[in-house]
Amino acid sequence: MDAGKPRSISAARPSGRGAPGKRPQEKQGASRKAGNVERKQAILRAALSVFAERGFESARLDDVAARAGVAKGTLYLYFDDKEKLFEEVVQSEVSPILDRIGALASARDMPIEKILEALFQVFEKEVLGTERKHLLRLIIAEGPRFPHIAELYFRNVIGRAMPLISRMAAQAVVRGELQSDALVRFPQLVGAPLLFAVVWDSMFARLQPLDVAGFFAAHRETLVGKMRRTRP
Amino acid sequence: MDAGKPRSISAARPSGRGAPGKRPQEKQGASRKAGNVERKQAILRAALSVFAERGFESARLDDVAARAGVAKGTLYLYFDDKEKLFEEVVQSEVSPILDRIGALASARDMPIEKILEALFQVFEKEVLGTERKHLLRLIIAEGPRFPHIAELYFRNVIGRAMPLISRMAAQAVVRGELQSDALVRFPQLVGAPLLFAVVWDSMFARLQPLDVAGFFAAHRETLVGKMRRTRP
DNA sequence: CTTATATGACTGACCAGTCAGTCATTGCAC
DNA sequence: GTGCAATGACTGACTGGTCAGTCATATAAG
Known part of the structure; x- marks a missing residue:
């Protein structure tokens, strides 16, 4: 393993989160705060479809994140928990x-x-x-x-x-x-x-x-x- | 929380590691002999109450077993799976x-x-x-x-x-x-x-x-x- | 003794939630 | 305008706990 960087010992950072142009590019004024409404809506939409399909328990937040086009961690910037x-x-x-x-x-x-x-x-x-x-x-x-x-x-x-x-x-x-x-x-x-x-x-x-x-x-x-x- | 897709129906025999012998006498589609009707009914009753209370996903088979007054393994003598x-x-x-x-x-x-x-x-x-x-x-x-x-x-x-x-x-x-x-x-x-x-x-x-x-x-x-x- | 039935500790998949690290954007100095 | 530090939204590998399903062992039956 390549140690060096902190982050546990497995800092193997593969694709180094390639996906570049992902930033929302908010309009002027830019509410860069934790309040990108569009993204929140996207998550809500994704969540509805996943919950509707699988029910609350079986719904996987990984799926919600994937459908919303964000990483799982991002969900937690907008919502406390499942x-x-x-x-x-x-x-x-x-x-x-x-x-x-x-x-x-x-x-x-x-x-x-x-x-x-x-x-x-x-x-x-x-x-x-x-x-x-x-x-x-x-x-x-x-x-x-x-x-x-x-x-x-x-x-x-x-x-x-x-x-x-x-x-x-x-x-x-x-x-x-x-x-x-x-x-x-x-x-x-x-x-x-x-x-x-x-x-x-x-x-x-x-x-x-x-x-x-x-x-x-x-x-x-x-x-x-x-x-x-x-x-x- | 199984996921419906991966576990459950999918084979994915987890443990077993080249199990010694095939399962005992796998009666295909049904549980083994397991002839005690009364016990089976007790399990069904327990299962109904647990499923009703929690839904399919959240229902824990440990609870079903406990309510039916049997060990978890016993469930599998009467039913193939959840x-x-x-x-x-x-x-x-x-x-x-x-x-x-x-x-x-x-x-x-x-x-x-x-x-x-x-x-x-x-x-x-x-x-x-x-x-x-x-x-x-x-x-x-x-x-x-x-x-x-x-x-x-x-x-x-x-x-x-x-x-x-x-x-x-x-x-x-x-x-x-x-x-x-x-x-x-x-x-x-x-x-x-x-x-x-x-x-x-x-x-x-x-x-x-x-x-x-x-x-x-x-x-x-x-x-x-x-x-x-x-x-x- | 042999077979049918029962047990419950154990295994490994699975997943909600975390957090160290990244990087586009912003703001400030020159 | 250019350089650079600060910011914080975003990421995803990882952790810790949960639970379906297994199986070596125990007990009862014949």
Whole structure:
């Protein structure tokens, strides 16, 4: 071994970290601090894909680093540990959903049928149509062992969406659009098919595809009552 | 933490160093003789509780052995490896559900409302009320990484229940008990709240309990249409 | 004694997290 | 503008602990 340099005795530094042009080259002002946002985002994206694919335990941080195009040590410049990284992945994906929920609130006076249609459509496009669907499955899978994450998700998404739906349903009942107050008492009725669609998609789609749009439509139909008009 | 790719299925016989003789009597695909059914069941029970609690990856076979009251080596007299043990746990819990599904088939001529009521009740008692609920969550969590298990579950449970429900719904439509054929086209509508209840229970019950019986009743109410208001 | 079953210390792969070392960039002196 | 020291983001070989799976040995059964 070539001793000489400190660093243990195996300073064999092979390729001497060849990869030269790797520096981010931040824009002017350069926040060279530990805060290269772009790189952090790259890590988060890589982490989502690895976690989604393998689950929290089997996800290897070496893979995350590789996919993000950084060295493993770099991960620790941005995140305290694996668990924290996972939390931030969840957080970062939950935020956009929050916005969508907010948008819903403003649609309060539309007919309930339209609202549900819009809601399901957003879900189909923004969750089922993206990697976010894996995140949802991930939360289900790991939630029980990460109460903190379950709580985060509940407080930010579920806990906000439920009362909102309940309130809109109540208005619909008053307006005579809904015959039953089932949806008022159990806004979860809206969430069930969403969850189901995600699970089916990730597990059984391969064995038997589900016509998600049709499924959602059928569900809306039962919710709204669709009183089979026989002729006005 | 094995990695799924390297270890596990891959051969990679670690130790052994040119083992003296081949394995004892390797019974290909199954454990050796190992005929004590009671002990095997004890191991399966222990494994279910450990897997349910930690997930497949984090589950430690030392824990399974301890809970089953045997030594770790004993596990390998009954199961080839961790993955096989997991599969058998699933298999052993799926079987009883199969019986229930069979029983449903004979109730084909009851009013759809009664059938659904019975179905939901069975689920509440036999799944939500037992450790089996954890299994369901486990399947969701690990299914994507164990296609074999997802398929097993699909073929034995989902794939059988769906057509059955569809057929019963069709009869109900003919009898005029259902105004819409939504349930015929999407028997999954019945499964959605079941799945949802399991997930809610394991993740959010602590934060906001769900009145499962009420939830199921509300869902039945929307499905059946409860024709209160009528057409013009 | 021979065979079936059980045990648990042990082996080696595996991986989260660490840290000594590197080097592009920046800032200061001339 | 040129030279050079300081900075700190980045790297990846390494460590320490964990755990699936093994096997020499022990015990029970026949």
